[in-house]
Amino acid sequence: MTEAAxxxxxxxxxxxxxxxxxxxxxxxxxxxxxxxxxxxxxxxTTLFHCIxxxxxxxxxxxxxxxxxxxxxxESRRTALGMGRTFQISNVFTDLTALENLTLAxxxxxxxxxIVHRPIGAFAHLRERALEGLERVGLADRADRAVRELSYGxxxxxxxxxxxxxxxxxxxxxxxxxxxxxxxxxxxxxxxxTLPRAITLVMIEHDMDVALGLADRVTVLHRGRVILEGTPxxxxxxxxxxxxxxxxx
Numbered sequence: 001m002t003e004a005a006x007x008x009x010x011x012x013x014x015x016x017x018x019x020x021x022x023x024x025x026x027x028x029x030x031x032x033x034x035x036x037x038x039x040x041x042x043x044x045t046t047l048f049h050c051i052x053x054x055x056x057x058x059x060x061x062x063x064x065x066x067x068x069x070x071x072x073x074e075s076r077r078t079a080l081g082m083g084r085t086f087q088i089s090n091v092f093t094d095l096t097a098l099e100n101l102t103l104a105x106x107x108x109x110x111x112x113x114i115v116h117r118p119i120g121a122f123a124h125l126r127e128r129a130l131e132g133l134e135r136v137g138l139a140d141r142a143d144r145a146v147r148e149l150s151y152g153x154x155x156x157x158x159x160x161x162x163x164x165x166x167x168x169x170x171x172x173x174x175x176x177x178x179x180x181x182x183x184x185x186x187x188x189x190x191x192x193t194l195p196r197a198i199t200l201v202m203i204e205h206d207m208d209v210a211l212g213l214a215d216r217v218t219v220l221h222r223g224r225v226i227l228e229g230t231p232x233x234x235x236x237x238x239x240x241x242x243x244x245x246x247x248x
Contacts, residue, residue: 004028004063006199007028007066008027008047011047012059014058021046022043023060024224024225030065030168030199033213033215035213036048036204037217037219044203045173048173050062053069053077057070064169065081067080069082081169083165084170084172085158085175091146091157091158095145096143098142101132101160105128106125129142132163133157135163136156136163136190137190141153152180152187155187159175159191168199169201171201172191172201172203173202184209188209211231215230216228216229216231217230226239227239
């Protein structure tokens with residue numbers, strides 16, 4: 001793991017007088033699994049937004065496989081191989097799981113601008129959508145409306161949506177948040193089995209999940225990186241234990 005998939009240089013994001021991200025510099029190697037942890041309000045999701053293009057940083061740079069993307073729109077970053085999930089479930093609840101994924105695939109298809117064609121006319125996309133649902137264990141839920149799925153199954157669907165564009169880099173924002181223990185285990189196992197061709201960066205509050213999946217861990221506090229190291233190094237660090245757990 002030598003080539004940098006993501007490079008962030010002196011990145012900052014201000015909201016009025018609040019500096020939510022304060023000079024963050026980090027480098028994530030291609031194929032790496034990186035966990036981003038820190039207490040609430042540490043700036044983790046804001047940093048994600050700046051990396052993916054949801055927000056434009058106040059200063060600093062973002063590079064994707066060596067190419068500067070700091071000012072590129074989210075759609076351009078997606079086309080270059082960046083995918084993500086969100087902290088809050090973001091799917092069409094009145095549509096089926098299969099329809100959600102088919103629509104996402106249609107957005108990347110060159111024939112999407114052909115009007116007056118029912119979605120059923122895109123048989124090749126339906127097949128790809130079914131394969132995507134199979135990949136995350138939702139094949140038997142393909143024709144169920146999303147509102148009928150459990151919260152954990154919705155998170156599985158979001159993972160399928162994120163993977164539909166064949167990302168080279170995938171950013172996961174609290175993939176196990178709000179899940180029951182068995183659902184958390186299932187999502188964690190799915191993430192663990194993703195190929196190393198996909199670089200993973202994840203925000204996760206469940207320390208068992210974060211430290212169990214990560215090669216390296218970056219700890220944020222008040223918008224700044226206070227430590228970066230292996231899971232063992234982070235667990236043993238007194239400052240992290242004080243900041244994150246409230247004791248040494």
